[in-house]
Amino acid sequence: MRGWIKLHRKLRGNPVFNNPNLLRLWLICLTEASHKSRQQMIGNQVVELEPGQFVTGRFDLFDMFNDGLTKSDKAKSERTVYRWLEKLEEMNFLSIKKTTKYSLVTINKWALYQQDDKSIDHSSDHQMSNECPTNDHQMSTNKNVKNLRIKEYKEEEEERSPVGNDSPFQQIEDKYLSRRGGGLMITPNDAQAIERIIQEQIPLEDVLVWIDEIFDQYRPRHRADGIKSFSYLEKGILDRWHAKNNQPSNISEFKPKRQQDNLSVLEAYAKENGIKFGGG
Structure with missing residues (x-):
């Protein structure tokens, strides 16, 4: 637990900043990640870790997340915490390689955001400094810094570009969360309901249109009323799908x-x- 990590200011503009659970888990991941290449024993297996990687499991992650929290703030199950980890993966914060014994987590862009100036390879610069004037060495160093900033800018531009290849589950989840207007996570029951809708092989475009339609037609009874479960949408979607496939015959x-x-x-x-x- 020694050492330090860097946090980019743009984190404050990311939805994860306003979700205490995701933000806590993200900081845990950053502080768990290795700062250098090393080996770790998992049972009788040696795992090679690169900078920005760490090995974990559902129960280990669950214990780390709940450590120091009051009973009311603790996560209820290891499945919930691992689902939050998968949410961070969906948001492109990290990637997860799953095995039967453990999960290997890799922090995306670790070198870009966590590598300090001393970690940058200046060996060629130092070699040149013995042969060239000081101003040439300074120009070379500035060029390295500039290239790093250009790389950061390009990758941020890629993040802002639409991906367009989200899975049907992800598109349905995103539509539901955007219309619900609160929270960044769905419940396990919501996920099961979405899976059932997908298994019905209903065209995705119909599902997305009907989600909007159901929300638009919903009339809340009071200010605290609203659609809080995807199961409510599931019934409306199935009703519309049944009606579409069972038009009155001539x-x-x-x-x-x-x-x-x-x-x-x-x-x-x-x-x-x-x-x-x-x-x-």
């Missing part, structure tokens, strides 16, 4: 049969009562 083909039945009844009645039926 019953005109049955009219001649009904008409013939009615004529038969009238003809029998007329014959029984000696009434002349029909023309001629």
Whole structure:
């Protein structure tokens, strides 16, 4: 637990900053990550760690998250904490490589944001300084710093560019969270409901349109009322999908049969009562 980490100021403009659980977990990840290449024993297996990586598991992560918290603030289960870790992965903070024994977590852009000036390879600069004037050495150092800033700018631009390849689950989740208007996480029950909708093989564009439609048509009974569960949306989506696939059929083909039945009844009645039926 020795040493320090850097935090970029742009974190304050990220949604994770306003979510205490995600922010706490993100800081745990940063402080757990290795600052240098090293080996770690996991059982009888040696794991090679690079800077910005650490090994963890659901229960270890759960214990670290709850350490020092009051009972009311603690996470309720290890599954919840691991789901938050996966949320950080979805938000491009880190990546997770899962195995049957552990998870290898890699902090994205570790070298860009955590590497200090002493870590930058200036060996060629020092070599040049023995042969070139001091101002040339300073120019070379400034060039390295400038290249690092250009790389940071380009990667930030890539972050702002639309990805366009989110999974159906992610698109449905994002639509639901944006319309719900509160919170950054869904519950396990919400996730199960979304999975059930996906299994129905309902076209994604229909699902997204119907989520908007259900929210637009919802009339809250009071200021604290609202759609708080995806299960509510699930029912509305299934109702619309059923209606779309079971449109009323054309019953005109049955009219001649009904008409013939009615004529038969009238003809029998007329014959029984000696009434002349029909023309001629």
